[in-house]
Amino acid sequence: MSRPAANLHFLANPARFRRFVARVLPALWLVTAASLAGGLWLALVTAPVDYQQGHTVRIMFVHVPSAWLSMAGYALLAGLGASLLVWRHPLAALMARAAAPVGACFAAICLLTGSLWGKPMWGAWWVWDARLTSMLLLFFLYLGHIALTRAYDNPDRGDRAAAILALVGVVNVPVIKFSVDWWHTLHQPASVVKIGGPTIHPTILWPLLAMAAALLLLFVALVLMRTDSEIDRRRLELAERPS
Amino acid sequence: MSGYLAMGGHAFFVWGSYAVAVVLLGGLTVWSLADRRRLRREIEARGLERRR
Numbered sequence: 001m002s003r004p005a006a007n008l009h010f011l012a013n014p015a016r017f018r019r020f021v022a023r024v025l026p027a028l029w030l031v032t033a034a035s036l037a038g039g040l041w042l043a044l045v046t047a048p049v050d051y052q053q054g055h056t057v058r059i060m061f062v063h064v065p066s067a068w069l070s071m072a073g074y075a076l077l078a079g080l081g082a083s084l085l086v087w088r089h090p091l092a093a094l095m096a097r098a099a100a101p102v103g104a105c106f107a108a109i110c111l112l113t114g115s116l117w118g119k120p121m122w123g124a125w126w127v128w129d130a131r132l133t134s135m136l137l138l139f140f141l142y143l144g145h146i147a148l149t150r151a152y153d154n155p156d157r158g159d160r161a162a163a164i165l166a167l168v169g170v171v172n173v174p175v176i177k178f179s180v181d182w183w184h185t186l187h188q189p190a191s192v193v194k195i196g197g198p199t200i201h202p203t204i205l206w207p208l209l210a211m212a213a214a215l216l217l218l219f220v221a222l223v224l225m226r227t228d229s230e231i232d233r234r235r236l237e238l239a240e241r242p243s
Numbered sequence: 244m245s246g247y248l249a250m251g252g253h254a255f256f257v258w259g260s261y262a263v264a265v266v267l268l269g270g271l272t273v274w275s276l277a278d279r280r281r282l283r284r285e286i287e288a289r290g291l292e293r294r295r
Contacts, residue, residue, distance in 0.1 A: 044261075049251065054252075054253060055251040055253050056253045056256055056257060058250070062261060062263075063260065066264070101271065102271065105267050105268060108267060109263055109264050109268070112260075113260040113263055113264065116255075116256045116260045117256065117260065120253050218268065222271065222272065225275055225276075226279075228279070229275065229278055229279045232279075232283065232285075232286055235286065236286065239289060239291055
């Protein structure tokens with residue numbers, strides 16, 4: 001087994017995971033706060049005004065990383081779902097419960113900031129465009145996942161149902177990514193993650209990457225902290241069950 | 244300064260986007276921290292020691 005895979009397997013044990021979180025989380029919060037401060041400074045102060053979009057280009061620094069993280073978050077749910085259904089990892093279900101609201105939050109930010117960007121640029125708050133519609137579907141998939149984990153008296157059944165939804169729904173992630181290539185859409189095509197490299201000017205690209213890194217750290221910190229809480233919640237539920 | 248805050252006439256859209264992110268992510272963080280504290284209090288109240 002390779003070293004990273006061995007480390008992940010090591011963390012699949014809840015007790016070890018908690019020790020890891022207790023060690024890592026305080027420093028992670030500090031790095032996240034510093035990264036957010038730096039990212040916001042680059043996004044709101046040093047990034048130049050776009051010659052076509054003016055100051056509204058600054059919306060991109062929140063909108064695009066939120067879109068990336070909402071898609072990555074759903075891919076994580078699918079991976080955790082497979083881990084639960086195939087290998088029955090004890091931590092996978094709890095981490096999926098912890099990650100789904102975080103991913104849903106980023107999907108909501110993507111949709112709302114996209115709407116706030118669309119109005120001045122397109123003249124419309126919303127259009128039933130392939131990219132926007134598939135992103136809205138992703139948000140509903142997150143809500144469905146959250147609802148399923150809470151729909152059963154037996155939490156294990158809810159976790160398995162949500163894992164199946166995550167595995168089925170993950171097909172929507174490449175649809176979102178390639179929707180601007182497969183269909184004629186109002187949404188602009190990919191300009192960062194594309195073959196041939198980014199087509200954005202470095203003065204805009206670096207603030208975007210800085211904000212993406214800062215929000216990724218926030219995503220990781222939130223998921224680790226919430227997973228730790230889910231372990232506590234499951235312990236309380238087990239203590240309440242009649243023996 | 245007021246020119247910068249006006250964001251070229253798009254202040255509502257630009258600041259609104261950042262406000263949405265701050266409210267949602269800040270709200271989720273505060274809610275998660277409060278939930279964590281509540282669970283820890285409950286664990287302690289029931290005498291269920293946290294295994295480390």
